[in-house]
Amino acid sequence: MKHSAITAKLMELLGYKTLYPPQAKALEAGVEEGHSIVVATPTASGKTFIGLIAIANRLSSDGGRAFYTTPLRSVAMEKYREFKVLESMGYSVGISIGDFSEGRVRGDAVVTTYEKLDSILRNEPEIAKSITVIVIDEIHYVGDVERGPTLESLISRILSLARRPQLVGLSATVPNAIEIAEWLGAKLVVDTWRPVPLHEGVYWGGVIKYSDGRERSVKTVSGLADVDLAIDCSSEGGQTLVFSQSRRRVVQLALRALKFADKLNFDLGIARETSERLLDSGGPRALREELSQLVARGVAYHHAGLSSEQRRLIEDAFRNRGLAVIYATPTLAAGVNLPARRVVVDEYTRFEEGVWKPISVAEYKQLAGRAGRPGLDPYGEAVIVAKPGDTVEELLEYYILGEVERVESKLRGLRGLRHMILGLVASGFTETIDGVSEVLSKTLYAFQSSSLDLRSMAERAVKDLVSWGLLEDTGGGYRATLLGYEVSKNYVDPESVPRARVYLSKLRELDELELLTLVSMMPDMTTLPVTRREEDGLINRILDLKPKLVDVIDWSNPREVRGVKVALILYDWVEEAPEDDIARRYNVGPGDVAVLVDNASWIASSLSRILPHLGAPEWVSERLRVLEGRIEHGVKQELLPLVAIPRIGRVRARRLYQAGYRTLHDLMLADPEKLLRIQGIGPSIVKTIMEFLGRSWEPTGDVGKERGRGLEKFME
DSSP states (O other): OOOOHHHHHHHHHHTOSSOOHHHHHHHHTTTTTTOOEEEEOOTTSSHHHHHHHHHHHHHHHHOSEEEEEESOHHHHHHHHHHHGGGGGGTOOEEEEOSOTTOSOOOOSEEEEEHHHHHHHHHHOGGGGGGEEEEEETTGGGGGOTTTHHHHHHHHHHHHTSSSOOEEEEEESOOTTHHHHHHHHTOEEEEOOOOSSOEEEEEEETTEEEETTSOEEEOOOSSSOHHHHHHHHHHTTTOOEEEEOSSHHHHHHHHHHHGGGGGGOOOOHHHHHHHHHHHHTSSSOHHHHHHHHHHHTTTEEEEOTTSOHHHHHHHHHHHHTTOOSEEEEOTHHHHSSOOOBSEEEEOOOEEEETTEEEEOOHHHHHHHHTTBOOTTTOSOEEEEEEOOTTOOHHHHIIIIISSOOOOOOOOTTSHHHHHHHHHHHHHTTSOOSHHHHHHHHTTSHHHHHOTTOOHHHHHHHHHHHHHHTTSEEEOSSSEEEOHHHHHHHHHTOOTTHHHHHHHHHHHOSSOOHHHHHHHHHTSTTSOOOOOOHHHHHHHHHHHHHHOGGGGGTSOTTOHHHHHHHHHHHHHHHHHTTOOHHHHHHHHTOOHHHHHHHHHHHHHHHHHHHHHGGGGTOOHHHHHHHHHHHHHHHHTOOGGGHHHHTSTTOOHHHHHHHHHTTOOSHHHHHTOOHHHHTTSTTOOHHHHHHHHHHTTOOOOOOTTTTTTSOHHHHHHHO
């Protein structure tokens, strides 16, 4: 098929000989010419390349800027690496996934998350005029309860631009793709083709029954469904992903499978190398040792409680065939691209709101989409393990042969509307109720609900924003107050303002624990579950640390109790408690702590700018700015100058401090050879310190040779 010279160049750079059928259909739909399209095709069918085609052709013909936006940071990082190919065509590639108040975005083509792109358009509204193409990855997230309202408001803003850019929506699971395409004013590209055929079935009693009527007997080795299915797949050279709904379950299954690891086939050399590197990774020692033991035998688990480094090591080992099976929570399927020959769905129910509920068909299809490694597997398999009380036929009918749920707008509540409207007014996009109503008319919510009173909805949201002091009535419209501008700029939920007022009226000293409590009670703060037994422990801990704080908390409010847990985790973190102690005390992993740290440092920074507008004295903002740095690095205040040095984390900084090197000036005068005597400070670290301070130093002779990187990190 004919394609442009730009597309031909992309194909050459990426080693494409021919286009996949969905890609050819996208060209027929005019993606090269700037037509907006929605692509609804299976996982691994080449959707990312369609996005690249759109970006490269638009930049070539119209210039301007291109954005590729995704739901997750991990996906954004993966796409950023893929999109570096555009640099060979003369275009700069940028990524913007950090703090919402970070500097100006750079790059002809920029990879972002939904929230970050929304923030960019608020803080740099002039950028909207230069955008020629926006690619929306996983556009079905518009129906997600958490991310959907942000994505929908972002898209409706784009649809309201006077000069509308080309829109390319990508998804593997959009049953009402026609409706989504109509909403976007786009052409629809639908195809069932995938590079590896997918066979779906249900396992029960040693037999897989496929949707096409075929059956396969699986040899019973362990009597455990997940283990026998993994051994069966491994015996034919395949790898397995086993999905369960809880972290506890995936860890239990992985440890259980270890007893039968001698039946698995994998690259022992890669497994051992990864095992050693996991021992050297950060986080609690008990977790590292458990993972290391598993991986050495070809088994691993994968969930959000692991550090990003640990997850990456496991993913790379799997790609290089150093693992036979990974037990994972569904976050793996929503994140990086990690296919396997066989996907086993161990659990198809989830405990929510006090009851067990079946997962959606869409979620099952997302998991099943990971089956089949292009170029490596002759086919992919997705197998559901039936539970007692469910028949094979029922599961086949409901999940495999059933229809995926329709994608529906989640922009129903006032929370999403307030956030959206404040951004529109503060960025100067509109200042009237009519203008706001016009943007609302471009939402999927309005498209799917023709009887809505959009003006009434807008008025209710604006009334709240005015009462909270974020907007003011100008007579003919509305404008953002200084407080409103600050809230919009920092991208925090407008409800943060009344909530902050409530806690400021209750908290008296605003020391570090009280400020961490304030941060943890904000609506944007991530929380963690709390059991009844844990709640008693939290109360006792507060009584030990700050008894007056017990009366500030509404212990009948589950959200506030979860906030207390977060505040105490952060308190131990900034007081330099060992990660092993934090993990044991609060039942969290390094990944959990990393998410809390990332979120809390952003909120602390935002509050430091917002609270002066609420009448708080400047010293409160100053404490929050210091606390932001402490949260980011997990240190007491005296270590902040030291952790500014690359590769000097909380542990090395404390050791330097205890050895008498308490300031950068102390290190400027330090003898490098003496620094080598400090535990965990090897030649490469000393060299980094010297370079940071503008000093040159090279190790002489055999200095430090016996202390390699692995030992240094292990000692830390």
